[in-house]
Amino acid sequence: FFGCNHFVLANQWLEQRGETPIDWMPVLPAESE
Structure with missing residues (x-):
């Protein structure tokens, strides 16, 4: 899950469209006790 780069790819897609990356x-x- 963590090694498949889908988070990076999603941010690259957003940046290519002039959007703010996530x-x-x-x-x-x-957390309070």
Whole structure:
């Protein structure tokens, strides 16, 4: 799953069309106890 580059390819496709690439690793808020 992680080695197939589909995230990279999706961002390249977006950039070719003048769109903003997607941040696939968003920072999640820390869980409160």
